[in-house]
Structure formats: C-alpha cells, structure tokens
Amino acid sequence: MQKIILAKTGNEAMALAMKQINPDVVAAYPITPATEIVQIFSQYVADGEVKTEFVAVESEHSAMSACIGSCAAGARTMTGTSSQGLALMYEMIYIAAGLRLPIVMADVNRALAAPINIHCDHSDTMGCRDAGWIHIFSENAQEAYDSMIQAMRIAEHKDVRLPVMVTTDGFIISHGMERIDTLSDADVQSFIGKYDPMMHLLDIKKPFTVGAINLTDYYFEHRRAMVDAQNNALKVIKEVGAEFGKKFDTNYGLIEKYQLDDAEVAIVALGSTCGTAKVVIDKLRKQGVKAGLLKIRVFRPFPAEEIARALENIKTVAVLDRSDSIGSFGGPVFTEVRSALYGSAKKPQIAGVVYGLGGREIDMEQIEGLFMDLKAGKIKADSVSYLGVRD
Amino acid sequence: MANLKELAARGDKFTGGHRACAGCGATVVARQALLAAGDKPVVTTCATGCLEVVSTIFPYTAWDVPFIHSAFENSAATISGVEAAYKSLKRQGTVKEDIRFMAFGGDGGTYDIGLQALSGAMERGHNMLYICYDNQAYMNTGIQRSSATPKGSATTTSPNGKKIPGKVQFRKNLTEIIAAHGIPYVAQSVVGNWSDFTKKVEKALAKGGPAFIAVLQPCRLGWGYPPELTAELGRLAVETNFWPLYEVEDGKYKLNSTPKERKPISEWLFLQERFRHLKRPENQAIIDEIQKDIDLRWENLGKKCSL
Numbered sequence: 001m002q003k004i005i006l007a008k009t010g011n012e013a014m015a016l017a018m019k020q021i022n023p024d025v026v027a028a029y030p031i032t033p034a035t036e037i038v039q040i041f042s043q044y045v046a047d048g049e050v051k052t053e054f055v056a057v058e059s060e061h062s063a064m065s066a067c068i069g070s071c072a073a074g075a076r077t078m079t080g081t082s083s084q085g086l087a088l089m090y091e092m093i094y095i096a097a098g099l100r101l102p103i104v105m106a107d108v109n110r111a112l113a114a115p116i117n118i119h120c121d122h123s124d125t126m127g128c129r130d131a132g133w134i135h136i137f138s139e140n141a142q143e144a145y146d147s148m149i150q151a152m153r154i155a156e157h158k159d160v161r162l163p164v165m166v167t168t169d170g171f172i173i174s175h176g177m178e179r180i181d182t183l184s185d186a187d188v189q190s191f192i193g194k195y196d197p198m199m200h201l202l203d204i205k206k207p208f209t210v211g212a213i214n215l216t217d218y219y220f221e222h223r224r225a226m227v228d229a230q231n232n233a234l235k236v237i238k239e240v241g242a243e244f245g246k247k248f249d250t251n252y253g254l255i256e257k258y259q260l261d262d263a264e265v266a267i268v269a270l271g272s273t274c275g276t277a278k279v280v281i282d283k284l285r286k287q288g289v290k291a292g293l294l295k296i297r298v299f300r301p302f303p304a305e306e307i308a309r310a311l312e313n314i315k316t317v318a319v320l321d322r323s324d325s326i327g328s329f330g331g332p333v334f335t336e337v338r339s340a341l342y343g344s345a346k347k348p349q350i351a352g353v354v355y356g357l358g359g360r361e362i363d364m365e366q367i368e369g370l371f372m373d374l375k376a377g378k379i380k381a382d383s384v385s386y387l388g389v390r391d
Numbered sequence: 392m393a394n395l396k397e398l399a400a401r402g403d404k405f406t407g408g409h410r411a412c413a414g415c416g417a418t419v420v421a422r423q424a425l426l427a428a429g430d431k432p433v434v435t436t437c438a439t440g441c442l443e444v445v446s447t448i449f450p451y452t453a454w455d456v457p458f459i460h461s462a463f464e465n466s467a468a469t470i471s472g473v474e475a476a477y478k479s480l481k482r483q484g485t486v487k488e489d490i491r492f493m494a495f496g497g498d499g500g501t502y503d504i505g506l507q508a509l510s511g512a513m514e515r516g517h518n519m520l521y522i523c524y525d526n527q528a529y530m531n532t533g534i535q536r537s538s539a540t541p542k543g544s545a546t547t548t549s550p551n552g553k554k555i556p557g558k559v560q561f562r563k564n565l566t567e568i569i570a571a572h573g574i575p576y577v578a579q580s581v582v583g584n585w586s587d588f589t590k591k592v593e594k595a596l597a598k599g600g601p602a603f604i605a606v607l608q609p610c611r612l613g614w615g616y617p618p619e620l621t622a623e624l625g626r627l628a629v630e631t632n633f634w635p636l637y638e639v640e641d642g643k644y645k646l647n648s649t650p651k652e653r654k655p656i657s658e659w660l661f662l663q664e665r666f667r668h669l670k671r672p673e674n675q676a677i678i679d680e681i682q683k684d685i686d687l688r689w690e691n692l693g694k695k696c697s698l
Contacts, residue, residue, distance in 0.1 A: 053476070
C-alpha cells in the first residue's frame with residue numbers, strides 16, 4: 001500500500017473518492033457549495049474514466065428518486081447535494097432508508113433558507129437526522145475522502161443496509177485546499193469489494209415488489225427493523241473504521257477524544273470546528289489549562305454510551321451546535337449529549353452553545369474564550385447561549 | 392400485433408385478488424399493458440395512488456413482474472433510476488436480458504405534482520413507457536379536482552355549490568405537452584378499447600426511447616355510475632370526441648378512429664353523477680361551452696393529423 005499525496009479541496013477529495021469507488025449509477029442536480037463534486041465527476045464520466053451511468057436529473061427530488069430506483073435495481077449508487085437540495089429530497093430521504101437501500105451521499109453542509117444563505121451550518125443534514133440514514137461528519141478533506149470509501153462498506157453491510165451521508169462543512173472544507181493522502185484505485189476497489197445485493201429489480205426471473213403499502217399490521221415492524229439496523233451500524237462502523245486503519249494507517253471510530261482523558265474543561269463539536277479546537281487545546285495545554293475535545297464523527301447512529309463514558313470525568317462541558325432546533329432547549333447535539341449523560345452516576349456540568357449559523361466565523365480566540373469561560377465558571381450549567389451573534 | 396385470443400393465452404402478469412373497486416378502470420389498464428408486453432421482460436413502477444394502494448397491500452402483491460413504488464410524484468424519476476442501473480449493468484455485462492421499463496401514474500401524479508419528473512425523464516430520453524391512467528381527479532384521496540378534471544365536473548374540492556357549479560376551468564392537455572417534448576411515441580387511448588390500447592403499448596415498447604400513453608380511465612366511484620358501464624363510458628368519450636384516439640409517432644400525428652357521427656357531449660355527461668347539476672336549465676351554458684371546447688380541440692387535432 002502506497003499513499004499518494006495530493007493537494008485537494010474537500011469537493012475534489014469527495015469527487016475523487018466517488019471516482020475510485022466507481023459506482024454503477026450517479027444521479028444528481030447541482031447546488032452550491034456541493035456542485036463541484038458532481039461537476040468533477042461528470043468530467044470523469046465524459047472522459048470514460050468510470051463505468052458510471054450519470055443521470056443529470058431535473059431536481060434533487062428526482063435525484064434521490066432515481067437513486068432509489070437505481071439502488072433497488074442492484075446498482076451501486078451515489079449522489080451529492082447540500083442545503084435546499086437536501087430539503088427538496090427530504091421525502092425521498094425517508095423512502096431511501098425505509099426501503100433499506102445502501103445509497104451513499106456526499107452532503108456539503110449549508111444553512112437553510114430563509115433568509116437564503118450559501119454558507120456552512122449543519123441545519124440541512126440535522127433536519128433529516130431521524131430519517132434512518134447513517135450520518136458521518138468530516139473534520140477535513142482527508143476525513144471526507146476516507147469516510148466516503150468506508151461509507152460504501154457500511155451501507156452495504158448485510159446487518160445494516162441503510163443509506164449513508166458523509167458531510168463536509170460548506171466552503172470551509174468544500175472549497176479549502178489541503179494536503180491529503182489518497183489511495184490507489186486498486187486499494188479502494190479491494191477495500192469496498194463487489195456489491196452483491198440480496199434481491200434486485202433486474203433479476204426478472206425472481207420478480208418481487210419493493211415499496212408495498214404497509215398498513216397497521218406491518219408498518220411498525222418494518223420501522224423497528226430499521227432501529228435494529230442502526231444499532232448494528234454502531235459495531236459495523238467501528239469494524240470498518242478499524243479495518244481501514246489496519247490497511248491504510250488511519251483508524252476511525254464513532255467519536256474521537258482529543259486531550260480528553262485528564263481534561264477539566266471540554267467542548268463537544270462536529271466537523272471542521274474540531275480542527276480549530278485542537279489547535280486551541282494545544283496552546284492552552286502549554287499554558288497549563290486542562291482543556292479537551294470530544295469530536296462526534298458519527299451522529300447517526302448516535303453513540304450515546306461512548307459519549308457518556310468519555311465525558312463522565314470532566315468537570316464542565318460545552319456542547320457546540322452549528323444548527324439550532326428552534327423552539328427546543330438547545331441544538332440537536334446538546335440535547336442528545338445531555339440526554340446521553342442523564343443516566344451516568346458521574347456527569348459533568350453541561351451547557352449548550354449555538355454558533356456559526358449561516359457561515360458565521362468561529363475563530364481560535366472565540367474557542368479559547370469559551371474554554372476560559374468554562375474554567376472560570378462563567379457559563380451556567382444547563383443553559384443555552386449563542387456565540388458570536390449580535391443579540 | 393397480438394389478437395384477443397393470443398392476449399388471453401398469455402397469462403396475467405397483473406393478477407386478480409387485488410382490492411380495486413368493482414368496475415375499476417385502472418386495473419384494466421395495468422393488466423392489459425402487461426399482457427401487451429407479452430414475453431418481453433418488463434420492470435414496472437407506480438405512483439402512489441389507487442393502482443398502487445389496491446395492488447400492493449403487504450404482504451400481498453398483484454404484480455407478477457418486478458415492481459417498485461417510491462412516492463406520489465416521481466414514478467418517472469424512479470424508473471429513470473432503474474433504467475440507468477440497467478444501462479450501466481448491461482454495459483458491464485452483469486445483466487444479460489433485454490428489459491423494458493414501464494411506469495404508471497394517475498392524473499394527479501402525472502398532470503400535476505409529477506409533471507416535472509415526467510418532463511425531465513422524457514427530455515433525458517430514458518428507454519421507458521409512461522402510462523397515465525387518467526380518471527380526471529384525485530380519486531385515491533377522495534375525488535378532489537386535478538388539472539385533468541374537466542370543466543363542469545363536481546369534485547370534493549370543486550363542488551357544485553350555490554355560486555360555483557363545479558370546476559370552472561377546462562382540463563390541461565397533457566398529451567400535447569408531452570408531444571411537445573419531441574419524443575418517439577405519444578398516444579391517447581381509452582379503457583374500453585383493448586385493441587387500441589394493447590396495440591399502442593406494443594408499439595411504444597418496440598419503438599425504444601421514451602414513450603407516453605394517456606389512457607382515459609373511467610372511475611365508477613369518482614364519476615358516479617354503475618360499475619358495468621366502465622368500458623361503455625370510455626368508448627362514449629371517444630364517440631363524443633371528448634377523448635380522441637390518436638398517436639404521435641416521431642412527430643407525425645395520426646387519428647386512430649373517427650366517429651361516424653359525432654355524439655353530443657351531453658350523452659356522456661349525463662351518465663355520470665359528477666355532471667348531474669349540469670342537467671339544470673341554468674347550467675346549459677356550461678354544456679355549450681364544453682361542447683364548443685371539444686369541437687375546437689377536435690378541429691385543431693384534425694389539422695395536425697392532416698399535415
């Protein structure tokens with residue numbers, strides 16, 4: 001195994017992963033800031049570098065509809081979208097998961113209108129967190145690339161068979177160039193293996209009906225089976241992440257702990273903010289401040305037990321949400337983390353912090369300030385505050 | 392083209408035991424379409440609606456061919472994906488058979504909410520036949536007006552009231568909208584003329600590329616008539632020129648049947664409960680308007696056919 005070092009933006013990295021996965025079908029519609037992914041991929045198709053049938057559909061709703069048809073027909077299927085596009089897919093997002101179709105989607109996180117905004121927050125994918133999709137966040141382009149490759153294996157695993165979305169932060173990762181280690185096409189292919197669907201529509205000798213109407217006598221059981229599949233995914237994601245690590249030297253889990261074990265104050269975050277936080281933590285540690293980070297890589301299935309265990313010895317914790325759940329008590333990450341801790345004998349003081357909506361910058365000074373406020377007891381436990389907003 | 396004896400010998404791919412109403416035209420459409428496909432393998436899809444709901448109540452299914460249902464407005468987009476998978480896997484050699492693709496949708500899922508997905512699929516040129524079973528309202532949700540509902544019809548969202556006597560607007564001409572896409576095959580057919588319909592399905596499947604057939608499908612519940620009149624009402628729609636049988640093959644228009652003597656539209660209207668209020672003298676003007684519209688549409692179609 002030899003890694004190939006390249007300079008890539010997040011979108012380029014995701015497009016490259018798609019190319020190396022070489023799916024049978026991609027159906028997509030352009031949307032900022034995800035457009036480049038399928039734009040670059042279209043060039044691969046036009047140049048004959050992939051075997052993919054590319055369907056340039058007339059909307060995101062049709063993109064996901066076509067992906068559903070394609071995946072049910074036994075084809076390895078992928079798409080990419082963002083924000084309003086994901087919102088337009090929303091109905092089909094539920095159907096893709098309910099029909100247990102292992103579609104892999106690259107989603108570039110972007111705020112939802114109104115007011116219209118093209119920059120990063122997590123409102124779009126958080127909006128479909130209950131749909132049954134596996135939901136993996138990336139800290140940088142490297143993780144986006146690696147997670148896309150793992151996603152195919154996770155989605156298609158016989159104990160899972162659920163769609164997976166891998167996300168990057170809009171513009172911050174999607175358009176920022178980084179040095180990334182890439183794999184050879186052969187390594188990617190050997191890692192993902194061949195797709196062998198249990199049943200598919202093109203098997204005309206064994207006709208079957210997909211998407212039948214379920215009334216009160218069966219619907220509940222089929223939804224319950226999805227819950228089991230999500231629970232199974234907790235183990236499968238770790239196994240696939242560990243195998244990826246064994247083969248390619250980078251281990252992936254459900255969460256990542258950074259300077260957390262002996263931390264007194266910690267933050268919980270998703271996505272690119274984790275990278276910024278790590279730099280701040282390095283600086284604070286040098287100053288003797290015991291700061292730490294819990295990065296949540298996989299938000300669905302929600303690794304509640306691992307999170308509770310990782311946080312139980314910390315004194316005070318702030319949970320950062322790059323989306324708000326308007327009208328509820330804090331953002332989705334805060335409410336779930338706090339809920340995960342409820343049964344712990346030892347639990348930290350915990351507060352929610354909503355930040356960065358619509359691409360509002362979060363910088364090192366702000367994160368440092370947050371840590372210092374936590375340390376000084378200035379952030380009230382069980383409260384929700386808004387960082388970086390003009391109130 | 393297969394004759395009746397041959398069709399009957401083929402064996403149903405859309406089987407009995409489904410839960411459709413007695414006299415339902417939609418199930419006739421599905422059964423005859425699959426009979427017309429014969430031994431050619433087809434993969435089918437259906438929009439959410441009566442046809443899907445009555446035929447796929449889990450764990451049963453009336454479809455003896457591969458079938459997928461995903462949502463209401465996207466049967467064209469869903470089958471686009473199935474067909475794209477076929478193209479890809481056929482090219483790679485993992486699928487060997489020659490398979491055709493057939494999508495069904497009611498007028499609501501085709502004329503209205505599904506128009507975008509249908510237009511997109513036609514424009515992209517997928518190798519598929521889309522069959523719209525047009526019963527002229529949202530029958531599955533309880534007979535609400537659609538853009539296919541004819542003027543004067545009473546529905547639950549265009550009821551006959553004290554001030555407004557049923558639907559005010561004329562119906563949308565979807566067949567012409569699809570013909571404007573310049574696809575290889577577009578046709579209109581009707582429940583009650585098996586020969587015309589099965590011929591058109593055979594032709595569409597043989598043609599290759601995107602094809603569209605709009606089938607007028609009398610609905611005994613929504614239209615309000617005794618179930619044994621389904622086929623009769625279909626034929627009468629043709630004899631009154633309300634629903635001309637024609638096809639557009641590679642852009643060339645062709646009338647498939649010209650009534651010897653055009654019957655007045657009132658003959659068709661008065662067999663149905665949804666037009667009952669039009670019998671009142673004060674509503675005669677509406678019937679006159681409907682007749683005028685039919686005559687104009689017929690004249691325009693005639694011009695296109697003689698080009």
